[in-house]
Amino acid sequence: MLKNRFLFLITILCLGIFQGSLFFAEEISSDAAERFGKEVRKHWSTEIPLDESAMKQTGIRRLESKHLILYTDLAASKQVDELPKLFDQLIPLLCNYFELNPQNYETFKVEGFLINDFEKFKSGGAVRQVPNLRxxxxxxxxxxxxxxxxxxxxxxxxxxxxxxxxxxxxxxxWGPPWYREGIAELLGTHRLENENLTHGYFPKSRNELSGWGRIDLVRDDFMKHHDKTINDVFELESEDYNENTAYGWSWAFAVFCENHPRYKAAFRQTAWKLNGTPADIAKRFLELLIEKIRSEQPEWNEQEIIEHLNNDWTDFITNLDYDYDFERTRIDYKPNTQPLLTSETQFQIQADKGWQHSGVRLERGKTYCFTASGRFQLAEKPKIWYSEPNGITLRYYRGIPIGTLLATLIPDREERFSAKEGTLGIGFSAPQKIGLGKVLTAEVSGELFFRINDFPAELSDNTGNITVKITAP
Ligand SMILES: [Zn+2]
Incomplete structure (x- = not known):
């Protein structure tokens, strides 16, 4: 599934550039988005009227708050009866997220149907528009x-x-399925503490959000080698959402963008212009992303930006877990990577980070001798655990003792289509164990990365460094 991922995204992008600078000339702003929304609303058809007395006769209750009228056949309870108030908390949060003036949404009101017995709702005309509600x-x-x-x-x-x-x-x-479901999942995933709503919440443990399971769905798919490239996510179709797995992947992509400073703004701003075909929206998202990154890092070209995006995504879905540490796993790519030429080069690898870019390239067919040393802290509780670069065999992550020094190569562009993704030592999903030392022949030419093997939620209690020396031929 990872094959040709780069080609797809570059094709999407080239199509956009080929069609001229139209997209960049278009105004993409919250104001323009709201003006557009207002125009669309003028053409909305009138809602099918509800027969409230018929609904009442079948035992359907009506609960009302500022932004929601909720019809439900569920018995009165604190959890159900407070839902309209909870919904009221969502609206200002959404205004804030999309950078909209909340005053424009004072009168925004939704009619909602929370349905236990579907048959009961037929009498009042409430489910005529949704005969096959899943x-x-x-x-x-x-x-x-x-x-x-x-x-x-x-x-x-x-x-x-x-x-x-x-x-x-x-x-x-709403945009294409990956965007509309991704953002609804992102902003619907929440935490309630003392009746205060936090949306865009990332769960700390499996038990926390009962019935949700998005992380498990993505992880199960990944373990079955059904992992999705970004382009696969872009190509999800409405029918795919008959299975919750598609919601999982859409959420994963949204939460990945939302928690990465390079991708966050582009993901949010895509909401400001959602008209067009699914390919248009994917293209627009990538263009927004490139525009933003190039304004901050002009030394990166478009291809590099797309490569980094793909590599970051691969790393994220390989290690996705509860309480994922977005900050410590973020990869900083060094510009102008050079071939490793000197006879011996030394690197410091931090124990509390994910993949770290060495800033050097190895060359296909050449043999390199790695030696690693250093003692670092891997855990704080219940007691401090120290490790050396060969790891601790008391605990394993992805089949490798935690603390083990790992390395991988991200193949050069010209090698990308001949390099087998997933081969040991190529790509973030298939690292090579280095431990205290190893002699390795590079299977491809590419940029060298290191990390210490550990759970993605357990980097914050690590301290210290490993020193790696590489002797080049
Ligand atoms: Zn939805």
Whole structure:
């Protein structure tokens, strides 16, 4: 699945450039997005009227807050009856996220249906628009949600559909499946503490968000070698979302962008212009991303930016886990990587970081001698654990003792299509064990990266360094 990932994204991009500078000339701003949304709303059809008394007769209750009228056949309870108030908290958070003036959304109101017994809702005309409701659905300012056993997941679906309704109202469009579901999942994944809503929440453990399971879905797919490239995510179709796995991948891409300073703004700003074909939106996202990165790092060309994006994504999905440490796993790429020419070169590898760019290239067919030394801290509790570069066999991560020094090569562009992704020592998903030392012949020419093997949620309690010496031929 990782094969040709680079080619796809570059093709998307070249098509965009080929079509001229239209996209850059277009105004992409929250103001323009709102103006567009207003125009679209003018052409909305009138909603099918509801027969409230018929619904009442079948035992459907009506709960109302500032931004939501919720019809439900669920019995009165604190968890259910407070949902409209929770929904009210979502709207200002969304205004803030999309950089919109909340005053423009004072009167935004959604009619929601939280359904336990679907049959009951037929009498009042409430489900005429959704005869095949699976879990949730949104249409203009109406949302439908099937009741869930898990309180968390019931709220999650309500907020997820609420994001759709809000975006449809504000911008007129939701965008292609990867974007509309990714952003609804991102902003619907939440935490409730003392009745205060935090959205865009990243769970710390499996038990925290009951019924959600997005991380497990992506990890299971990855373990079955069904991992998705960014282009695969872009190409997800509406039918793919009959399975929750597609929601998992869309969430993963959204949360990956949201937590990376190079990609965050482009992901958010894509919401400001969602009209066009799915390919248009993917192209626009990449153009926004390149524009932003080049304004900060003009030494990077477009191909390098796309390569880094792909490599960062591979690293992320390889190691995705609860409480993932986005900051410490972020890869800093050094500019102007040079071949390793001197007879002996030395590097310092930090124990509390993910992949670290050495800034040198190795050359295909040449043999290199690695030696590593140093003692570093790997854990603080229940007691301090020290390790050396050959790791500690008491605990394993991805089948390798934690603390083991790892290396990998990211193949040069011209080698990319001949290099087998996933071959040991090539790419972030297939690192090579170095330990205290090793003699290796480079299978491809490429840039050299190091890291210490550890769980992605457990880097913060590491301290210290490893010194690696490489003797070149
Ligand atoms: Zn959705």
């Amino acid at each position: 879990n949730g659905y949104a249409l203009r300012c109406r949302i439908w949600v099937r009741n869930q056993d898990s309180e968390y997941y019931r709220r999650h679906l309500l907020l997820h559909e609420g994001v759709h309704a809000f975006m449809g109202y504000a911008f007129g469009f």
